[in-house]
Amino acid sequence: MIKIGIVGGTGYTGVELLRLLARHPQARVEVITSRSEEGVRVADMYPNLRGHYRDLAFSVPDVQALGACDVVFFATPHGVAHSMAAELLATGTRIIDLSADFRLQDAEEWARWYGQPHGAPQLLDQAVYGLPEVNREAIRNARLIAVPGCYPTATQLGLLPLLEQGLADPSRIIADCKSGVSGAGRGASVGSLLCEASESMKAYAVAGHRHLPEIRQGLQRAAGQAVGLTFVPHLTPMIRGIHATLYATVADHSVDLQTLFEARYADEPFVDVLPAGSHPETRSVKGANLCRIAVHRPQGGDLVVVLSVIDNLVKGASGQAVQCMNIALGLEETAGLDFPALMP
Numbered sequence: 075m076i077k078i079g080i081v082g083g084t085g086y087t088g089v090e091l092l093r094l095l096a097r098h099p100q101a102r103v104e105v106i107t108s109r110s111e112e113g114v115r116v117a118d119m120y121p122n123l124r125g126h127y128r129d130l131a132f133s134v135p136d137v138q139a140l141g142a143c144d145v146v147f148f149a150t151p152h153g154v155a156h157s158m159a160a161e162l163l164a165t166g167t168r169i170i171d172l173s174a175d176f177r178l179q180d181a182e183e184w185a186r187w188y189g190q191p192h193g194a195p196q197l198l199d200q201a202v203y204g205l206p207e208v209n210r211e212a213i214r215n216a217r218l219i220a221v222p223g224c225y226p227t228a229t230q231l232g233l234l235p236l237l238e239q240g241l242a243d244p245s246r247i248i249a250d251c252k253s254g255v256s257g258a259g260r261g262a263s264v265g266s267l268l269c270e271a272s273e274s275m276k277a278y279a280v281a282g283h284r285h286l287p288e289i290r291q292g293l294q295r296a297a298g299q300a301v302g303l304t305f306v307p308h309l310t311p312m313i314r315g316i317h318a319t320l321y322a323t324v325a326d327h328s329v330d331l332q333t334l335f336e337a338r339y340a341d342e343p344f345v346d347v348l349p350a351g352s353h354p355e356t357r358s359v360k361g362a363n364l365c366r367i368a369v370h371r372p373q374g375g376d377l378v379v380v381l382s383v384i385d386n387l388v389k390g391a392s393g394q395a396v397q398c399m400n401i402a403l404g405l406e407e408t409a410g411l412d413f414p415a416l417m418p
């Protein structure tokens with residue numbers, strides 16, 4: 075059995091890791107940390123996990139205990155993985171970080187967007203961006219994996235086929251994205267209150283969201299050139315889900331876009347290209363490690379609209395993290411992840 079440690083086990087992505095790993099045939103969670111719930115049993119805090127993790131209890135983060143694990147997931151706010159990664163890597167443990175700490179290749183750009191100095195720039199050379207549909211080979215040998223953010227996952231998967239083939243005008247790409255409230259984490263905040271976030275919808279961070287440089291980095295890599303990206307996130311009254319509506323200009327009408335998307339993702343277990351004319355719903359991926367995509371060319375014009383949906387906590391975080399673990403350890407990529415979405 076592969077021994078797993080999770081730093082940040084009381085948050086939404088942490089408990090989602092527990093839910094997914096409870097059914098994983100080759101992995102067992104041995105250490106789960108929380109500074110605020112030390113000693114509390116996982117099954118007492120999360121009744122959905124009763125029957126699993128009978129004796130597992132939260133403990134404060136400790137490098138020695140975590141270093142005895144084969145894989146350590148960080149499901150923590152940014153900065154935490156920076157402070158522990160070097161010491162843990164030295165023990166031989168693999169790190170899969172769900173936070174943004176190692177997603178940007180440029181430490182100075184990270185510092186500008188996250189408002190603090192990068193805490194471990196010396197590790198950036200070995201950090202691998204954990205988007206399997208792009209980086210599968212690099213993930214296989216990685217010891218430090220940076221799992222993409224939720225908006226960046228939905229947006230990149232939706233746009234990659236167009237940019238990799240040089241079909242989309244890279245100077246003007248628009249990502250209009252909607253998120254469920256769990257994307258903001260479990261910490262108390264006024265914006266996440268029922269009275270604030272339900273029966274209402276709003277855009278935020280229009281001037282610049284920290285996922286902008288991450289998405290741009292991925293799209294530029296795919297396009298092989300600079301990309302002009304407008305990214306506008308919205309908070310919507312649902313608990314889980316990301317819906318990305320993506321706009322790009324494709325002047326070349328000789329390529330069948332439906333065929334292109336189907337071919338690009340034909341071998342991908344966790345990307346489902348829907349039939350032409352479809353409108354994917356967030357509820358069709360709820361709880362599943364899946365991105366569902368539909369591509370449209372309204373009225374046969376030059377503007378192409380791609381619709382891309384994921385569950386922010388699964389393909390947008392914990393599911394993708396487990397997928398990366400499976401690849402890195404040479405396990406079946408779908409191990410513990412091959413289940414259908416919850417409907418409704």
Ligand SMILES: NC(=O)C1=CN([C@@H]2O[C@H](COP(=O)(O)OP(=O)(O)OC[C@H]3O[C@@H](n4cnc5c(N)ncnc54)[C@H](OP(=O)(O)O)[C@@H]3O)[C@@H](O)[C@H]2O)C=CC1
Nearest residue numbers: 082083084085086087108109110149150173257259260391
């Ligand atoms: N929510 C989402 O949809 C997504 C989140 N992410 C990223 O994943 C990470 C976790 O997100 P989420 O689960 O939503 O966050 P939450 O706020 O829900 O949980 C954070 C967890 O981290 C622990 N923690 C906080 N500060 C520290 C610290 N200094 N040292 C050790 N542990 C700490 C908390 O427990 P305690 O304080 O008890 O120790 C808690 O368990 C974040 O970086 C987030 O940006 C990525 C993709 C999607």
Ligand SMILES: CC(=O)N[C@@H](CCC(=O)OP(=O)(O)O)C(=O)O
Nearest residue numbers: 173174223224253254255257258
């Ligand atoms: C709805 C909401 O608040 N969403 C979060 C993004 C969640 C996420 O993926 O954040 P990381 O990049 O830090 O991992 C936000 O906009 O900050």
